[in-house]
Amino acid sequence: MPAEEKTEDPTPKRRKEAREEGQVAQSQELSMAFTLLFSFIMLFFLMDNILYESMQFMDKYFTDYMTMTLNNQTFHTLLLEIAKFIFQLVSPIMFVVALVGVVVGLLQTGFLFTPTSLQPDPSKLNPVSGFKQIFSKQTAAEFLKSILKISIVGIIAYFTIKGNLPKLITLSKVGVHQVVALIGNIVYSLAIKISLILILLGIIDFIYQKWEHEQQLKMTKQEVKEEKKQTDGNPEIKKRQKEKQQEMAMNRMMESVPEADVVITNPTHIAIAIKFDIDSMEAPIVVAKGKGEVAQKIKDKAEECGIEIVEEKPLARALYAQVEIDQEIPMELYQAVAEVLAYVYQVNEERRY
Structure with missing residues (x-):
């Protein structure tokens, strides 16, 4: 040759x-x-x-x-x-x-x-x-x-x-x-x-x-x-590393779902897991979010842990677009999220009796 x-x-x-x-x-x-x-x-x-x-x-x-x-x-x-x-x-x-x-x-x-x-x-x-x-x-x-x-x-x-x-x-x-x-x-x-x-x-x-x-x-x-x-790194290795990092991030996020108080859905395309502790938090935070298959995994995990799933399409889309994981929800969404949490707390209270 x-x-x-x-x-x-x-x-x-x-x-x-x-x-x-x-x-x-x-x-x-x-x-x-x-x-x-x-x-x-x-x-x-x-x-x-x-x-x-x-x-x-x-x-x-x-x-x-x-x-x-x-x-x-x-x-x-x-x-x-x-x-x-x-x-x-x-x-x-x-x-x-x-x-x-x-x-x-x-x-x-x-x-x-x-x-x-x-x-x-x-x-x-x-x-x-x-x-x-x-x-x-x-x-x-x-x-x-x-x-x-x-x-x-x-x-x-x-x-x-x-x-x-x-x-x-x-x-x-x-x-x-x-x-x-x-x-x-x-x-x-x-x-x-x-x-x-x-x-x-x-x-x-x-x-x-x-x-x-x-x-x-x-x-x-x-x-x-x-x-x-050699300079930039092998693309295949970098791809595998990125996939591994995404997988680890996914696992950490899924481990946070059981701590959520509610999962707000689109209902099939988007899922947002929200947590709020009135004694230690100033505002609710997003502990997990995802679209498609990830959204389905979040809902499955929520059902497995007995977490309430609420369908609120506009709120789910707004939360997905504006809030990252472990961030507080913005002030303009306080009212909508508060209503969902109030509903969830009421449902959980009724279940106790």
Whole structure:
């Protein structure tokens, strides 16, 4: 049987679960392009300082370190000085690169912490699935992106070098500082152009990743139905629960019928059981009511318990429409109900004699 096509948009629950598992749309190309751009921008502003610090360190190296006696202690000191020097040079760039990477990541995905994605997945060690991934659509797309990036970088490098070729030819006739400055400018110009192009490609890649992620999250009609069942509850179970609740309410109501003083009927369609205790109640209350089969059960229970049944069609309809179970009757029906109760009390009094 062919698999059902995924045509439905992902539900909020599906999106939330995917996000909790770390499945979000993001472009590594965009992050790399921005970090590359800001790396070269930082180099541009720090280059003079880097060159100055490097010259100072080299001067100190040749004047101090080269003349010292090499042993374990001096060798350890020398290593620490070199490490400290390198850290001082690269730490500003590393900080900016890390900050840019975090910011670009947050702009793409928002704050995301997914411990489940850090857990080992044995299925990733499966050689069959790994082989399938090598020839997957995603792998093919990544390969094409790599070819495109290499081609674009090559074209930009070619035209940049070609445009500066006359200057490069004259390098043998100028001093070292001019050579360094010219090559530095060419490299910086090339790096900025490549970074901007990679950012453009990264934006396109991010749009593609968003689309691809949306396609992966799509659901079949059956999956949507199953999720709705899980969220709202199985309709069949809810129906059985409702029926059970109605049955329990019916049983409680029928248990109250023997406490009634009178049952007012329509006479066949409606039955209202009324109770009144002059010592504890301000007004009569309805202890049971029903239509059809329920009305018949109320009347049968009343006959079984010897409760008077009185036919009053307008009053029965009014009580059924206006009064809920365990509620007092409204003031406008006091007179009619009082007359019925008076009649019932009189009949019960006569029966005693």
